[in-house]
Amino acid sequence: xxxxxxxxxxxxxxxxxxxxxxxxxxxxxxxxxxxxxxxxxxxxxxxxxxxxxxxxxxxxxxxxxxxxxxxxxxxxxxxxxxxxxxxxxxxxxxxxxxxxxxxxxxxxxxxxxxxxxxxxxxxxxxxxxxxxxxxxxxxxxxxxxxxxxxxxxxxxxxxxxxxxxxxxxxxxxxxxxxxxxxxxxxxxxxxxxxxxxxxxxxxxxxxxxxxxxxxxxxxxxxxxxxxxxxxxxxxxxxxxxxxxxxxxxxxxxxxxxxxxxxxxxxxxxxxxxxxxxxxxxxxxxxxxxxxxxxxxxxxxxxxxxxxxxxxxxxxxxxxxxxxxxxxxxxxxxxxxxxxxxxxxxxxxxxxxxxxxxxxxxxxxxxxxxxxxxxxxxxxxxxxxxxxxxxxxxxxxxxxxxxxxxxxxxxxxxxxxxxxxxxxxxxxxxxxxxxxxxxxxxxxxxxxxxxxxxxxxxxxxxxxxxxxxxxxxxxxxxxxxxxxxxxxxxxxxxxxxxxxxxxxxxxxxxxxxxxxxxxxxxxxxxxxxxxxxxxxxxxxxxxxxxxxxxxxxxxxxxxxxxxxxxxxxxxxxxxxxxxxxxxxxxxxxxxxxxxxxxxxxxxxxxxxxxxxxxxxxxxxxxxxxxxxxxxxxxxxxxxxxxxxxxxxxxxxxxxxxxxxxxxxxxxxxxxxxxxxxxxxxxxxxxxxxxxxxxxxxxxxxxxxxxxxxxxxxxxxxxxxxxxxxxxxxxxxxxxxxxxxxxxxxxxxxxxxxx
Numbered sequence: 001x002x003x004x005x006x007x008x009x010x011x012x013x014x015x016x017x018x019x020x021x022x023x024x025x026x027x028x029x030x031x032x033x034x035x036x037x038x039x040x041x042x043x044x045x046x047x048x049x050x051x052x053x054x055x056x057x058x059x060x061x062x063x064x065x066x067x068x069x070x071x072x073x074x075x076x077x078x079x080x081x082x083x084x085x086x087x088x089x090x091x092x093x094x095x096x097x098x099x100x101x102x103x104x105x106x107x108x109x110x111x112x113x114x115x116x117x118x119x120x121x122x123x124x125x126x127x128x129x130x131x132x133x134x135x136x137x138x139x140x141x142x143x144x145x146x147x148x149x150x151x152x153x154x155x156x157x158x159x160x161x162x163x164x165x166x167x168x169x170x171x172x173x174x175x176x177x178x179x180x181x182x183x184x185x186x187x188x189x190x191x192x193x194x195x196x197x198x199x200x201x202x203x204x205x206x207x208x209x210x211x212x213x214x215x216x217x218x219x220x221x222x223x224x225x226x227x228x229x230x231x232x233x234x235x236x237x238x239x240x241x242x243x244x245x246x247x248x249x250x251x252x253x254x255x256x257x258x259x260x261x262x263x264x265x266x267x268x269x270x271x272x273x274x275x276x277x278x279x280x281x282x283x284x285x286x287x288x289x290x291x292x293x294x295x296x297x298x299x300x301x302x303x304x305x306x307x308x309x310x311x312x313x314x315x316x317x318x319x320x321x322x323x324x325x326x327x328x329x330x331x332x333x334x335x336x337x338x339x340x341x342x343x344x345x346x347x348x349x350x351x352x353x354x355x356x357x358x359x360x361x362x363x364x365x366x367x368x369x370x371x372x373x374x375x376x377x378x379x380x381x382x383x384x385x386x387x388x389x390x391x392x393x394x395x396x397x398x399x400x401x402x403x404x405x406x407x408x409x410x411x412x413x414x415x416x417x418x419x420x421x422x423x424x425x426x427x428x429x430x431x432x433x434x435x436x437x438x439x440x441x442x443x444x445x446x447x448x449x450x451x452x453x454x455x456x457x458x459x460x461x462x463x464x465x466x467x468x469x470x471x472x473x474x475x476x477x478x479x480x481x482x483x484x485x486x487x488x489x490x491x492x493x494x495x496x497x498x499x500x501x502x503x504x505x506x507x508x509x510x511x512x513x514x515x516x517x518x519x520x521x522x523x524x525x526x527x528x529x530x531x532x533x534x535x536x537x538x539x540x541x542x543x544x545x546x547x548x549x550x551x552x553x554x555x556x557x558x559x560x561x562x563x564x565x566x567x568x569x570x571x572x573x574x575x576x577x578x579x580x581x582x583x584x585x586x587x588x589x590x591x592x593x594x595x596x597x598x599x600x601x602x603x604x605x606x607x608x609x610x611x612x613x614x615x616x617x618x619x620x621x622x623x624x625x626x627x628x629x630x631x632x633x634x635x636x637x638x639x640x641x642x643x644x645x646x647x648x649x650x651x652x653x654x655x656x657x658x659x660x661x662x663x664x665x666x667x668x669x670x671x672x673x674x675x676x677x678x679x680x681x682x683x684x685x686x687x688x689x690x691x692x693x694x695x696x697x698x699x700x701x702x703x704x705x706x707x708x709x710x711x712x713x714x715x716x717x718x719x720x721x722x723x724x725x726x727x728x729x730x731x732x733x734x735x736x737x738x739x740x741x742x743x744x745x746x747x748x749x750x751x752x753x
Contacts (some may be wrong), residue, residue, distance in 0.1 A: 007058070009051040012041045021048075085239065086116070088255055088271055089355060092123035093279055093305030098137045102158055107139075109155040112162055118188035121357050124154060126570070127181040127212045129513035130543045146514045147204050149178050150437055152386060157182060160408050161189065163417055163431065164382045171195040171377060173400060175369045175409075176386035176439065180209030180362075184216065186384070187362045197376065199367040201440060206366045207510050215570050217359050224356065226261055232294050233327050233349055234286070236260055240329045242347030244272070256329070256347060268298060278306040281540060282318070294322040301539055303682045315681055320345065370396055370441065385409035387439035394418070398426050410436040487524070487587040490613055490634045492555040494531040496587050501526045503579070512570065516543050519654065520583040520615060520689060523561065529580040531555070534563055539685040544568035544576060550688050551580055558634070558692045560586050583689075585615050586634070599633075599696065599703040604667040608701065609636045609694075617706050619652075621673075621697055630672065631704050633694040641665055643674060655683030657690055672696040 006018035014036055016024075024037050034043040090096040099119050102110035110116060125133035128151055129144060136142045141150045160182075166172060166189035174183040177198030187196040200206050223236045240256045255271040264286040272278045284298035298318040320331035327349035365375050370393070379402035388410040389397060398418065401407050407418040408431075415431040487497035503525040505515050515522045535550040546568025551561045561582030568576050596612035613634040621630040644661040656679035662672045675690045698704050 007051045007054045008048040009054070010036050010041070010043055010048045012036050012039055014038045015051055015054065018050075085350070086120050086355070088257065089239070090120045090123065091259075092125055094134065094137045095123035095125060096120060098124065098139075098154055101139070102155060107155065110158040110162075114189055115158055115161050115185075117355065118161075118185045119154075119158065121188060121355050122181065122184055122216065124181065126215065126545075127151075127179040127184075131514060131517050133542055144179070144208075144513055146509045147208055148202070149176075149205055151179055151181075152436075156434070157185065159432075160384055160415075161185060163408050164384060164406055166190055166194075166382055169193040170381040171379075171402075172197070173369075173376070173380040173383045174198040174386065175383065175397075176200055177209050177364060178205060178386055180212045180364055182384060182386065183209075183362055183364065184213065184357070184359060186382075187358050190361065192358050192361060194361055195377070196362045197380075198362070198364045199369060199376070200364075201366070201368055203366055204510060206364055208513050209364050211511055213359065213362055213364060216357065219569055220357055220359070223260070230261065232289065232322070232324050234258060234261065234266065234294050234296070234322055239350050240347035241350060242329070242345060244333075244345055254345065254347070266296060266298070269304065270298075270300070279304045280316075283538075284318070292324055294324060296320055296322070302685065318345070369400065376400070379405070381405050383407040383409070385439065386436070388412075388436040389439045390441060393439075393441055394428075395426070410434050485589060487589060488593060489531070489553050489560060489587055490593075491553050491558045491560075491586075493593070494553065494555060496529055496531060496553075496560065497524055497526050497582065498530070501528050503527065512544065516581055518543070518562070518581060518583050518689075519686070520585050523581045523583045524587070525576075526580045526582065527578070529561070529563070529582065532560060532580075533557070535559075537684065538565055541685075543581065544570045546570075546576070550685075551582070556635075556692070559689045588612065597703055599701050601664040601667060601669060601671060602700050602702050603669045604664065605702075606640050606664055606666045607637070608640050608664070608671065608696070609633055611703055611705075614704060615693070617698065617704065619695055621695065623697060623699075629698045629706055630695050631698055631706075632690070633672075633696050636662065636672075636674075636694045636696075639665075641671070642668075647676065649679055652687070652690070654686040654690070656680060657687050659695075662694065669700060670697075671700045 007015050008018050008021055009015045016037065021037070025034050035041060036043065087096040087100070090099075099110065099116060101107060102119075103116065110119075124136050128136045128142065129146070132142050132144070132151075136151060137154070139153055139155050141153045141156075143150050164172075164186075166186055168189075168191040170190050171194060172183070172186040172190060174186065174197070177183050177200050180198055183196050183198035187194065190196060198209060200209070227235045227237055229235075236258055238258045242254060244254045257269045257271070258266065259269060260267040266284050266286060268282050268284070270280045270282055272280075280300045281302050281304050282298040282300045284296055286294060286296040288295040298320065300315040300317075316333050318331060318333040320329060322329050329347035329349065330345060332344050363375070367376060369376075380400055381402050382405060383397070383401055385397070385407070391411055394411065397407065397409070398420065401418070401420045403420055403422055403424065405420050409416060409418070413433060413435060415434045417429050417431055419427050419429075421427065485499040486495050487499075488494060489496045508515055508525060516525060517523060529551055531554045532551045533554050535552055538547050538549045540546075541548040541562055543562075544564070546564045547566055548562040548564055550559045551563050552558065553560055561580055563580045564576055564578060566577055593612055596610045598607045599609045599611060599614070600607050613636075615632045615634055617629060617631045619630040619632055620627045642663045642665045644663070647658050647660060650657055650659055650673075658676040658679060659673045660676060661670055662674050663669065664671050672695045674694050675687075675692065677691055678684045678687045696704065698706055
């Protein structure tokens with residue numbers, strides 16, 4: 001039996017070591033109360049008090065053993081705390097959840113601690129276009145259509161990294177690097193003394209990978225500079241761990257992480273182990289700095305992640321004081337709309353430094369792996385190929401492998417591990433069955449390099465790079481050659497955008513990998529907007545990862561888009577600060593506005609709006625006992641409709657909204673509704689673009705065209721497969737055959753298949 005360290009005695013009389021009891025309580029489910037590990041009786045407090053008499057007896061009677069046990073427990077606590085904090089330090093909660101799934105016993109793809117640290121340090125979502133930042137965390141590959149390549153599944157990343165067995169100081173070659181993430185992950189395993197090269201034959205893909213690498217370098221260089229720019233402990237990467245005490249009785253574990261600090265502005269994340277673990281984003285200002293303390297305030301802006309179904313969340317305001325001598329953080333917080341409780345925070349700053357990535361040893365080249373020579377090395381210790389290699393070309397790739405080197409690549413629908421022994425012989429072994437895209441192999445023509453097509457621009461080299469003045473001159477000349485187009489707001493018909501102010505979509509694809517999208521589809525990026533006003537409320541936008549505010553129409557104050565209030569974290573060479581993103585659905589040209597048809601009430605043919613104002617037809621609305629298709633409409637003529645005064649609530653995928661019913665003024669038929677405002681404060685930024693807009697029930701109006709799904713019965717599907725030769729036709733006689741083109745339209749089942 002081991003000696004008890006910091007003995008804790010429960011009300012039932014059983015005594016436990018503090019470290020062991022804490023592990024027991026942490027493994028309990030979130031909604032269960034603390035129980036004794038022996039008799040399962042409920043504990044009167046989250047953590048029982050220390051048995052002082054027993055602790056003194058152990059400390060005095062077994063001094064050497066007690067000190068040895070205390071040192072061992074502190075070491076275990078540090079290791080356990082480090083494993084826990086690396087998930088909290090991860091900038092993306094979705095990335096942390098993905099890594100936990102890969103480490104689970106059910107999947108078992110990931111067990112190496114170094115690979116876990118690397119995947120948490122470089123979130124997968126930061127290496128793909130904004131529209132894929134939720135899809136990319138699923139255990140399957142995702143397609144970057146604009147650039148024409150696939151990003152492998154995260155479990156394949158971890159599996160290949162494990163089979164390569166990268167060690168410090170090794171050299172790695174990533175063939176078909178794609179987004180560049182695998183090369184950056186390998187750099188964390190090889191360390192500063194290693195070499196990591198990523199190559200691809202398409203200029204657009206290399207430009208996209210170089211952008212991802214530049215963003216990561218810029219992000220961590222800025223954080224490192226801020227950590228050394230301030231003398232007080234309130235620097236980026238600092239973490240404070242402690243408890244939150246409510247009314248002096250209930251105590252909850254909590255963590256605060258400083259993400260950024262520029263002057264007196266501070267950005268932070270707060271992690272609460274209450275209501276099922278919640279991560280929030282807060283922005284604040286430093287009020288006073290003295291030799292002994294730092295006083296600052298934080299205001300919660302939005303929920304980044306939660307496992308709770310509790311929706312009654314209100315943004316909290318924090319008033320905190322940091323003791324510079326002891327690194328103790330204390331203070332109080334209160335809810336903006338709920339002040340009945342007195343809550344205090346007691347936190348202590350961790351001495352554990354935040355992890356920093358190693359990216360100086362990463363280089364990405366526009367290069368052909370079948371044409372050895374500069375900039376490639378003569379040989380690499382490890383090689384990874386991200387596309388299926390034809391077996392006849394394997395010997396050509398093996399020439400790039402050093403003695404005792406390892407290469408992992410897909411070949412013939414299998415993942416193959418290739419090794420080279422001291423005699424230079426190649427040995428292959430199949431690992432698992434996989435499915436990859438084919439590796440583009442050049443012909444044996446004298447030109448070994450990849451030749452870009454007419455639509456692709458060659459990647460810039462130091463010899464061909466021009467000055468920024470030349471680039472601006474060329475862009476201005478290109479814009480002058482195009483006819484000037486005006487984009488009008490659909491709501492009021494005011495000029496909002498001009499074609500001369502728009503950022504070229506080709507430039508956007510080359511930098512962020514796609515045309516940026518908001519919740520209503522692709523958007524125009526413009527350097528300025530006309531006849532608009534900016535909203536005071538600011539929040540984080542996942543597109544380019546920047547702080548934005550909503551842009552409103554200056555006449556009707558309907559939300560039109562977003563404006564970047566500062567330089568977003570994800571930019572390449574151009575500045576996006578102050579740029580505006582406006583969905584293409586919200587604006588149109590004069591020609592498109594003229595070619596429109598009226599939308600009328602189905603009962604009395606009263607014109608309500610026009611098809612020009614229809615944004616989408618994706619909504620479903622409960623009419624009686626059935627759900628019917630509805631359209632989101634930008635504007636409805638207020639002279640033709642009447643609005644009910646009773647406010648109601650509806651829950652949409654974006655959040656909950658207040659609304660009122662809209663009736664046709666002539667025949668008093670219920671034709672739709674009008675959205676008023678958000679219900680929950682933390683859903684404000686998600687539901688902002690519905691506020692003030694209308695919805696029309698498609699069956700109650702005329703003029704709105706809806707695409708309906710075509711469905712097949714099981715018999716019709718089997719007959720189609722039999723005709724195509726994919727299914728042997730058995731048991732189908734003339735009595736079973738029906739018209740193969742007799743397909744039914746069933747809008748109620750659209751999206752369910």
